[in-house]
Amino acid sequence: MPTRNLYLIRNGQYLDDTDNLTELGQRQARLTAQAMRHLKLYALDCSPYPQVVETARLVGEPHDIRVKQTALLRQYDSLRDIKLRTAEIFFNEDDINIQKTQLEIAYQTYFYPANELDDTHEILICHANIIRDLICRAIGVNPETWAHMMINHCGISVVTIDAQGDVQLLEYNQVHHLTEEIRTG
Numbered sequence: 001m002p003t004r005n006l007y008l009i010r011n012g013q014y015l016d017d018t019d020n021l022t023e024l025g026q027r028q029a030r031l032t033a034q035a036m037r038h039l040k041l042y043a044l045d046c047s048p049y050p051q052v053v054e055t056a057r058l059v060g061e062p063h064d065i066r067v068k069q070t071a072l073l074r075q076y077d078s079l080r081d082i083k084l085r086t087a088e089i090f091f092n093e094d095d096i097n098i099q100k101t102q103l104e105i106a107y108q109t110y111f112y113p114a115n116e117l118d119d120t121h122e123i124l125i126c127h128a129n130i131i132r133d134l135i136c137r138a139i140g141v142n143p144e145t146w147a148h149m150m151i152n153h154c155g156i157s158v159v160t161i162d163a164q165g166d167v168q169l170l171e172y173n174q175v176h177h178l179t180e181e182i183r184t185g
Contacts, residue, residue, distance in 0.1 A: 001162055004114040007036065007123045008131045008157040009059065013184045014051035021054045028154040028178060029058035035156070035177035037062040039121040045110075046125040047073040055154070056125045072106040073126035106130070107137045113165040128185075131157060138167045152185045154178060 012025030046056035
């Protein structure tokens with residue numbers, strides 16, 4: 001039975017002031033590309049933020065595939081963070097609803113049953129809070145539950161979906177391809 005294999009990868013380490021990858025972030029992305037080189041990729045989608053686009057370009061280099069930027073995977077402040085930051089930034093109900101809608105559309109766009117004859121492999125490169133929320137939706141867990149769970153830069157989470165729509169989380173924040181001294185979060 002065919003499966004859709006989704007690889008959710010966090011962007012590499014980056015500089016906060018420029019949103020560009022650091023040298024270490026570039027190294028993390030290249031090592032991630034090596035770890036993914038055996039896959040026959042069907043798609044590689046990413047958030048439009050500079051650090052994510054650069055990570056996607058480096059991860060996609062070994063493959064002859066176009067990197068597609070999408071606002072569905074863009075960064076936002078999680079609802080937990082909004083509650084903590086209300087003294088700094090005002091978020092109104094419309095902002096919260098936009099974020100919820102973005103997540104729902106992203107989930108519906110990427111987490112659908114396999115319908116191909118063969119297995120497909122798709123990479124989504126985005127931000128830690130997006131990965132956490134999408135995985136929580138996939139396995140039926142409240143995103144608030146995972147709010148403090150670490151996702152390393154270039155950590156790989158793997159979700160499979162079969163033809164009946166059954167979802168399995170096979171790996172979460174897998175970092176075996178990164179040596180301990182270059183693991184950052």
